[in-house]
Amino acid sequence: xxxxxxxxxxAAVAGEVPVGAVxxxxxxxIGEGGxxxxxxxxxxxxxxxxxxxxxxERIGGDRLQDCELWVTLEPCAMCAGAIALARxxxxxYAAPDPKGGGVEHGARVFAQPTCHHRPEVYAxxxxxxxxxxxxxFFSAKR
Amino acid sequence: xxxxxxxxxxAAVAGEVPVGAVxxxxxxxIGEGGxxxxxxxxxxxxxxxxxxxxxxERIGGDRLQDCELWVTLEPCAMCAGAIALARxxxxxYAAPDPKGGGVEHGARVFAQPTCHHRPEVYAxxxxxxxxxxxxxFFSAKR
Numbered sequence: 001x002x003x004x005x006x007x008x009x010x011a012a013v014a015g016e017v018p019v020g021a022v023x024x025x026x027x028x029x030i031g032e033g034g035x036x037x038x039x040x041x042x043x044x045x046x047x048x049x050x051x052x053x054x055x056x057e058r059i060g061g062d063r064l065q066d067c068e069l070w071v072t073l074e075p076c077a078m079c080a081g082a083i084a085l086a087r088x089x090x091x092x093y094a095a096p097d098p099k100g101g102g103v104e105h106g107a108r109v110f111a112q113p114t115c116h117h118r119p120e121v122y123a124x125x126x127x128x129x130x131x132x133x134x135x136x137f138f139s140a141k142r
Numbered sequence: 143x144x145x146x147x148x149x150x151x152x153a154a155v156a157g158e159v160p161v162g163a164v165x166x167x168x169x170x171x172i173g174e175g176g177x178x179x180x181x182x183x184x185x186x187x188x189x190x191x192x193x194x195x196x197x198x199e200r201i202g203g204d205r206l207q208d209c210e211l212w213v214t215l216e217p218c219a220m221c222a223g224a225i226a227l228a229r230x231x232x233x234x235y236a237a238p239d240p241k242g243g244g245v246e247h248g249a250r251v252f253a254q255p256t257c258h259h260r261p262e263v264y265a266x267x268x269x270x271x272x273x274x275x276x277x278x279f280f281s282a283k284r
Contacts, residue, residue, distance in 0.1 A: 037204040042195050043228035044186070045204075053184050062179040062187075077251045078227060081220025081244065086185035099256060102223065106256025107249035109219045114241060114248030 001070050001094060001126040007034040007047065008072045008133050014039055018133045021047035021071035023055035023064060023088075030067070031055025047071060048079040052086050063087045072130035074123070077102030080109035084117045091119040094130035143212050143236060143268040149176040149189065150214045150275050156181055160275045163189035163213035165197035165206060165230070172209070173197025189213060190221040194228050205229045214272035216265070219244030222251035226259045233261040236272035 007020025011034035023031035033050025037043050048071050055064055068090040069083060074097040081102075083091055093103070102109050103121060110118045149162025153176035165173035175192025179185050190213050197206055210232040211225060216239040223244075225233055235245070244251050245263060252260045 037227070041198050041202050041204055043198055043204045043206070044191055044195055044224045049186055053186055056183050056185055060183050062183055062185045064185070076223055076227075077244070077249055077254070077256070078220050078223025081218055081223060081249075082186045085179070085218075085220060100258070101256060102219070102249070102251075102254075106254035107219055107223070107244070107251050109244075109249050112219070112244075112248035114219070114243060116242070 001072070001092065003029060003032065004047075004070045004072050004094070005126060005129050005133070007032055008130065011035045011047070012133060012137045018137050019047045019071065019073045021051040021069060023051045024068045024070060025055075025064075025066060030058050044078065046076065046079050048075050049082055052082055052088070056086065065089065068092065069119075072126065073097050073134070074101035074103050074105070076100050077107040077109055080107070083119060084109060084115050087117050088119045090122065092122045092125055094124070094126035095134065096123060143214070143234065145171060145174065146189075146212045146214050146236075147268060147271050147275070149174055150272065153177045153189070154275060154279045160279050161189045161213065161215045163193040163211060165193045166210045166212060167197075167206075167208060172200050186220065188218065188221050190217050191224055194224055194230070198228065207231065210234065211261075214268065215239050215276070216243035216245050216247070218242050219249040219251055222249070225261060226251060226257050229259050230261045232264065234264045234267055236266070236268035237276065238265060
């Protein structure tokens, strides 16, 4: 989660909402990303999506079995859907997102009968740091 | 929708589940894609995602206001989330997807309070052709 938090900090410096994510397999980071929709002109370029795409490219397949995703904020519906499609085994996220989350809020993607793979989900590790980053980013914007 | 159906047919020829999508602005196709997660080693490479990413790159921004997305199958939760994030104005899809859809089934992404942009949604145009393509693809697989 430390690496994900560092990626979130880097996103903030680049003017993007500070969220960072890494994909880990056997203790090794095989994909990472910081939130970058503006910089990349890509509305899908959330941290989780970039980390998943990088990891899948690295392993040369479209399934990330036996991989963990660590992310600083509760994934939105898009990212939760991608996590299920990628067959991520375990999801760790730091801060919950009542306004935009899709795991324990809103679409609750993994709880739907249309979801064909459910990762184990662990929330809260690093929550204080991740939430502080987001608060500081949005208060500076105001 | 004819162009989206042609992209779906091309996906089937490439061994991918036949789904195709186009983004249209002012009557012009500005992004398109055929489903390609296997070919691209990318679990996020659904037709809609490729079309949205291509259109956003083309216009040089991360918002596709005043754009329509035409797709041959009801978008899943990931793609519905991306459509909302991209601020697509109107969504047209051909066939419903009770098993994996995220618009009128399952996550019902646009109906959630966590969804910050809801496109107008029109379903059913081209449904027979889109469903026939999918049936033929899956029956050939068995």
